[in-house]
Amino acid sequence: MPELQRTIQTPSELTKKDFVSDQEVRWCPGCGDYSILAQMQKIMPELGFPREKIVFFSGIGCSSRFPYYMNTYGFHTIHGRAPAVATGLRCARPDLQIWVITGDGDGLSIGGNHLLHALRRNMDINVILFNNRIYGLTKGQASPTSELGKITKSSPQGTIEHPIDPVSFALSAEATFVARTLAGEPKHLAEILKRAALHPGSSFVEVLQNCNIFNDGAFRHFADKDVRDDRMLYLEHGRPLVFGKQKNRGLMLDCPTLKEIAVNTDEDREKLLVHDETLDDPGLAYSLSRLTYPDYPVSVGVFRYVIKPTYSGMLNEQIDNAIAQKGRGTLEDLFNSGHRWTINRDGTESREHR
Amino acid sequence: MTAQTVAKDKPVEQIERATIRFAGDSGDGIQLSGNQFTLTTASVGNDLATLPDFPAEIRAPAGTLPGVSSFQISFSGSEVLTPGDEPDVLVAMNPAALKANLGELPPGRIIVVNEDAFEPGNLEKAGYTENPLENDDLKAYRVVKVPMTTVTTQALAATKLGKKEVGRCKNFFALGVVYWMYSRPLEPTLEWINEKFAKKREYIEANSLALKAGYNYALTTEIFSAHFAVRKASLKPGTYRNVTGTEATVLGLIAAAEVAKTPLFYGSYPITPASDILHELAKYRHFGVRTFQAEDEISAVGSAIGASYGGHIGVTGTSGPGLSLKSEFIGLGVMVELPLVVIDVQRAGPSTGMPTKTEQADLLQAFFGRHGESPVAIVAAASPSDCFRMAYEAVRLATKYMTPVILLSDGYLTNSSEPWRIPEISELSPIHVDHSVDAASYRPYDRDNATFARRWVVPGTPGAEHRIGGLESEDGTGNVSYDPINHDLMVRIRQAKIMRIAADIPPLKVKGETEGNLLVLGWGSTYGAITTAVENKRTAGKQVSCAHLRYLNPFPQNLGEVLKGFQTILVPELNLGQLQLLLRGKFGGNFVGYNRVEGRPFKVHEIEDKIDELLR
Helix, strand or coil, X not given: CCCCCCCCCCCCCCCHHHHECCCCCCCCCCCCXXXXXXXXXXXXXXXXXXXXXXEEEECCCCHHHHHHHECCEEEECCCCCHHHHHHHHHHHCCCCEEEEEEEHHHHHHHCHHHHHHHHHCCCCCEEEEEECCCECCCCXXXXXXXXCCCCECCECCCCCCCCCXXXXXXXXXXXCEEEEEECCCHHHHHHXXXXXXXXXXXXEEEEECCECCCXXXXXXXXXXXXXXXXHEEXXXXXXXXXXXXXXXXXXXXXXXXXXXXXXXXXXXXXHCCECCCCCCCCHHHHHHHCCCCCCCCEEEEEEEECCCCCHHHHHHHHHHHHHHHHCCCCHHHHHCCCCEEEECCCCCEECCXX | CCHHHCCCCCCEEEECEEEEEEEEECCCCHHHHHHHHHHHHHHCCCEEEEEEECCCCCCCCCCCHHHEEEEEEEEECCCCCCCCCCCCEEEECCHHHHHHHHCCCCCCCEEEEEHHHCCHHHHHHXXXXXXXXXXXXXXXXXXXXXXHHHHHHHHCCCCCCCHHHHHCCHHHHHHHHHHHHCCCCCHHHHHHHHHHCCCCHHHHHHHHHHHHHHHHHHHHCCCCCCEEEECCCCCCCEEEEEXXXXXXXXXXXXXXXXXXXXXXXXXECCCXXXXXXXXXXXXXXXXXXXXXXXXXXXXXHHHHHHHHHCCCEEEEEECHHHHHHHXXXXXXXXXXXXXXXXXXXXXXXXXXXXXXXXXXXXXXXXXXXXXXCCCCEEEECCCCCHHHHHHHHHHHHHHHHCCEEEEEEEHHHHHCEEEEECCCHHHCCCCXXXXXXXXXXXXXXCECCCCCCECCCCCCCCCCCCEEECCCECCECCCECCCHHHHHHHHHHHHHHHHHHHHHCCCCCEECCCCEEEEEEEEHHHHHHHHHHHHHHHHCCCCCEEEEECEEECCCCCHHHHHHCEEEEEEEECCCCHHHHHHHHHCCCCEEEEECCCCCCCCHHHHHHHHHHHHC
């Protein structure tokens, strides 16, 4: 089976509409998920992959309804386990483009173990984690990304657990493509999704997505239109880490941390750290992922993009090598193996086989 | 037997059957000696069965009781279905091995000991205050004392090996002694040594010398006055190889995949005693076999479902605790109706229990260990070589009926071995896998009229893009549905689909009369002990029949009829009566259980005693 091509295909004749399934979308009005679905459906014809070669997996949660709405192959699995099912399909089928749609509860709580291992194995799948920092489908309990002290139905006095940052987690697991984007910034979102699709290896994208019912305004403080330029840092490969409406602030390395500085002069600019998403060591990217508002701007964009052998690639290589060395095994080979002896019809026995 | 290696100068006593147990420290190479004895015994045409027993600790302190490893083999000129109740000969390489095994050795039997190992340090570690070779402890037995370490060292004096390495050769010396006792040829083991140590010439020389030294020692010294011969068995003509349950399972899975022309995927997480299936399958990359060591039991079964979704034969293997973890995913398999084979190598539970010991107590878990109405097909292997047939059947049923199938094996079956007649390819049942579809009219939950299976349409098929999932599906379309009538219908269809399998499996065969006072009905690995016990009783003139279930869900169609023919049905199980409970729920009958949960297989005489009790 030929492997999936990693470049944008000949522009297909399909349009966004061809990727819309006949199922009625049932997210709450105003949910951030609509934007992610719309951008996914929009980039599909742009990428040009045959529709039948695309598979969407999901676990359980609001985000996990996603596959029902894509007119591709789709499999709504069980809570937290989509990466495991996607792993099996990836091992079996090098020709498919595989997406895993998950959320902060599905991917980082019940499914944390599977996500960790799928990423560190460099499993060639695209994991899109919708982070709304709350359990929505079960109506409003704290999630592993809820901030410390968050008051929810399950934590009326505030949570007493420290949240996990999805990008930090993915970088620690050494996913080979790691990015953060926002449901509220469709263009940025679409670009990131496209890059995830084209990356050969484990792609991880955190999408900050507002739950307007149970956690409205979770990202408002830094992501609202009027403040985002000052409170968010858009990572661009090969460009210095600057932010602010006037591009007059930036980050420099001040070992062992990053330090925010004003950028007014050429001398200041010299000091700025230049973003390199291709660094093999995920350490610097990790530091960027730790920056939180209000102490720092929140980084979005691609944190890491490195090319390494994938699990399925190496698995298929082992199979090819074994077949090259021993020949493709047949049923006859199977039955004619091992230490054998024959009982003849006359009851005599011979031990000619080894 | 070849002329060069048969001793002419001592009388030969013909015997019908022999059972030998090798016992020693887990580092003594006991399993290796046992396996060599097995291959040689198979090659001279005896029927046989083996039972290895190893400690749970990987390397318990040398010389201690927890460190004792053993290997029992029973062989005969007649059919052998069990590794024997008690050994005729115990080969004990140290005091701990003697102490750990003596309890199972009836008076009058032979003990061959490595006399050199009975020194104060080892005696103390084994908890002996006195040397049992020097007092009356063993007077009920025929004790053959052999200074194995001393003689091996002398025999290997000319080699360049150090003391420690020489010490490691004494298992071959012991093997040589036993080869002479039972008139076995040395050639198969000498050939094996040559192959195994091809890159270490000095070990070929040393191990060969030790083997021959043991043989000659027994031949020339006064320790034995006679040796034994066991006539060849009249096995059905054909080509044989000796297989453990693990090997047979692997061969069955691969054979099924080859016949189905569909690649095999095996997702598994290490767990005793199922890990060997993963190790064995990993050797078959050149058959296109994909093995995946998952991060946990859940991922192992999930990956198998993912592979099946992609058109491969998804298989996962585990033992009891792992089956518990896989429950939710097996339920998903029931819901999305994809092929899935789940192998449960049962071990003594609950919880971690006794991981290296055998049991049959997962039957009800296989039936009911999921939420909701969640029927799966269940099959069970009856003997080590039968694992081939039932693994093959598991794949056949999973792919034909688009369902999870649980294959029940156990710790005894997976490690024990027996000769397996290699089938002709033409004897294998056909397995047709067809992913094709008429995309224009395709609906994911349309079904085959006969099997009720939905079509196995895989991603990559143009025009048939569809969604499946764990939410209830609407009949036909597969769309998510909360309709109460539809749910009731789908629950019943899933159940009916499994029941349809009953028409596709062989009827239950009864050995002996089909009507009478007593039927002994078993399932799984108790086949050998039950069948042997019933045959012995029948030979002794008792009227008793037996039957063995390999298909548990659904049961064979004629099971109810078979049960009606008998006044009493004895159901021996290595659990507290799980099959019996199922039988009572479905059929009338006077069921009597015989239940032991000691982590070991039944002994033949235990079942014979129970039969006697019921026929009295």
